[in-house]
Amino acid sequence: MWTAYLILTVLLLILTILPKIQHSHWIFRVPEFGKIQITVFILLTLLLGFITPDKSPYFWYFQALLFVMLIHHSVILVKYTPLYPVKKYTQKYQSSEKLHFISANVYQFNTEYDRFIKLVEKHRPEMFLTMESNGDWEKALRPLEKDYPYQHKVTLENTYGMHFYSKIEIEDSRTHYFVADDIPSIEAHLKTKDGFSFVFFGVHPPPPSPTEEETSKERDGDLLSTAKRVREIKKPVIVVGDFNNVAWSKSSILFRKTSHLIDPRIGRSFVSTFHAKYRLLRFPIDLMFHSEEIFIENLKTLENFGSDHLPVYCEFFIDHEQDEKQAERIDHATKDEKAEAEEMIEEGKRENGERDAVVTEG
Template sequence: MNSCKKGLFLAIYFYNMWSAYLILTGLLVLLTLLPKIQNQHWIFRVPEFGKIQITYFIVLTFLLGFFFRSAEYFWYFQGTLFILFVHHGVILVKYTPLYRVRKHQRGKRSSQKLHFISANVYQFNTEYDKFIGLINRNKPEMFLTMESNGVWENALRALEKDYPYHHKVTLENTYGMHFYSKIQIKNSTTHYFVAEDIPSIEIHLETEDGFSFVFFGVHPPPPSPTEEATSKERDGDLLSIAKRVKDISEPVLVVGDFNNVAWSRSSILFRKTSHLIDPRIGRAFVPTFHAKYQLLRFPIDLMFHSEDIFIKELKTLDNFGSDHLPVYCEFFIDHHNTGQEERIEVADAEEKAEAEEMIIEGKKEDGDRDAVVTE
């Protein structure tokens, strides 16, 4: 009798585990295929964010499958998982040190080393002193805050003695933006490319050793069930910036909370339209959101740069109470080093037309946002 109960228990356990394996395999196939559909609704775009986590689950499900080697069609399902792993792996390996890119040393005719910090501070985060301490410890020449409202602006005045140059866009809708610099600002502009409540900033600076460059700060809205139903405004905003950048002859950095991942279609179009380089390629994912959940962390705070800007270090810093980790970057400018020209990819005619269509759709989209957002 006991042996019968044990056999029944094992049969039920095997059946449940096999069912879980089949459900996981089907879900992983679905999450892989959805982003392939070029629809801008959040249902199709959100799975792009979790590509790293999806790949981990593919590996775990593949290993789980070996407990069912005697099951019918076992190798078909395992083969499917292996194909999924190769598909995601080919994309993700570019954002690891396994993908080799040439390293460049700072030459005698290059600028001094420069540093910036980019941080989505989270508008309702009240740990102002932690952020101020982070800036004082790392001492960047410039820093950018996003989601900074009037209260954050007041708190950041404590840093204005060390950062006498600034550009402030104070909003209460979680899209405020503040830029502070030790380097002289020659001129600055606030752009509203697709919506009157979504700013981007363009800052022209010149270092003491005579190197001019342009810093763009961006923070478009994300596609999500709780914010924007589609990625139209995000994509339109980013590609409008890409077109603006392409016409600038000086070195350029585009930095901020892109609410996007580097391997998405719109990010690739951004990179090709702007003729900029993604420094994560050959380096690391540098995931930033969510700061409190390491296993559910996505690389959505991005940066891109022109070919005469060379990145020496790109990393995240300690959490200061926000839902995003701050990004720290060390770079230098060198007009005489042409070693990065080969990394520039240029959009073809079809991609240019697609980018223009995304800009038009972004401007048409009517994002329903409150002027003042409360937690």
Template sequence: MITEEIILLLISFPFIIGTFLPLSGGKHWLIRGFDFVRIQSAVILSLTFVLSFLLISDASILVRFIQFALLLSLVTQIKIISPYIILKREKHEHNPDDSEKLTIISVNVLQSNDCYHKLTAMVKDLQPDILLTIESNKAWEEAMEEIEVDYQYNKKVPKENTYGMHFYTKLKAENIKVHYFLTDERPTIEAHLKDRDGKEFVFWGVHPPPPSPTEEVTSKKKDGELLSIAKLIRKSETPSLVIGDFNSVCWSNVSTLFAKTSDLKDARKRRGFFSTFPVKPFFMRFPIDLLYHSEEIKIYHMNTLPEIGSDHLPLYSEFSVNSSVTEKPKPLKEEEKEEIEELIEESEVAEKTED
């Protein structure tokens, strides 16, 4: 019996602790990492909870306590990811009053990936109105030249540091800017576009750094970059669409704060997880290639596309722009404003400290 209790404790402990650690606000990658695997953790917690009753007949007080902790953790995990669980699929149909439907593909190509033909074939087949490639270097830029005949407007920011970015569109581009928020090593693309009905909107392509043992020890830089972008969007009176590799799951605190700060909607809510990374093993995937949009932009459909040799799946979406002017953004609470400024300041300090 003691052996069963020890085994139960050893299996349960990391998943129980991992449920609540990210809620502490800690920025270290070890803490943030638990936020990424909430779907997988929920499955393991539920299995462990059920098996603890089936396999341990004479439960001690310790076992009952672990079972209670498992249940509490499972409920917490489900509550956090529940906005993305589909109980009833909503219909998002294109109405006669809606503007023409547009399409977009965003994909982190993985800089070292040389399966260029997979992406070019996909683009030629689907003919998206907008294409964003992330981690694209000079080799990728040259490989994508064969699609440029269909894309009059583009912005190319090739880099060899896994933060290159290329933007292609069939829509009229009034202006395309490249921002560097903390360092000139990581670009963010801002494109002012017009749809075929003449309605204006702003496209943002993002790729902040991930918290990981091989890149950034904490999530400070990522959080600061995302919130700096969100503040710019909040000031805009034009509808915005933001897409890219956020290196943050959609249910994380900073993703939620990004949506509030920018006054944008998370396109995944009530649609599903659409997990994009890693491609293999598939059961470890989580959603970090995200899409946010203004109320005036209507999302009809989104899904992941077949793999192209990268560690990310491409993200595809169909949308329309139904107004060129946004409503006044919802006011932020004082504590939210303070948190935003604090996170941006922390990111600036982190960048300077590294330099």
């Protein structure tokens, strides 16, 4: 038992240290995703130590190390729980009507189209975004177009297709290819019937992983390019999608600071989405950020519809009178952080992602 305790302690120390090394290779970036699970294992290993027989003379040093790691991770994670104090705001007479959206990575090879259609029909959001949606998904979703007459479609067969459907009028929309010509982002300018304008951004950068991109350069460059574009927009903004990132990573924090947006998970919950089939190995990688004029009433995951991601459901309203109260939640990038963001954007553009035009499941 002592050997198992020692191996676990060393492994958890390595997984804690690796993300601190600012290298873009997936080996250093992937452990960021599992911070919740790592924290749980640290706690369990700490408790295991107390019941381990034949303890080493260095036992208390190892226990102290585990305790320090537990505090380190907990201080970061507690911000994304209801234990962290964040002021809540209520809808006022000058606010917009409540609006709702669903963001879902549908998984390109998932053919249970009807389950997703029924999910949309059940929750009836004013808008929804699909990622990994290819030609088959576009065709399958056509029955919804009568209720969602405004659309922006980017149909790709490389698992980076993206479709946006809305009941709210789209006044203008465009597709961005910030760092690669096969990784799109959608920018849609909408105006509600009660006269509130806002911008909806859909993003889906590639993940750093042993099976996809070797580094996080394209992901980070794409997200920070989006952040720069957001700063140019003088309307309320929502950025949502499969970020293939976690809110506490350095690049996510840099995105938040560069864009001057708010992370609604802070003071609320993790909203873990991937992997949909494995509850204990689920990471919060489908993120959203919003400007100070956007007020979140509800943010949660919905039921699984056959994808490897759970869909995200959000209820919000727009209020230009209360925005100054929420502006205190915005962090601003320092001069050095702005320079670092620019460097990461350029690195992302130079990176040559190895994606096939058409991807097959395998």
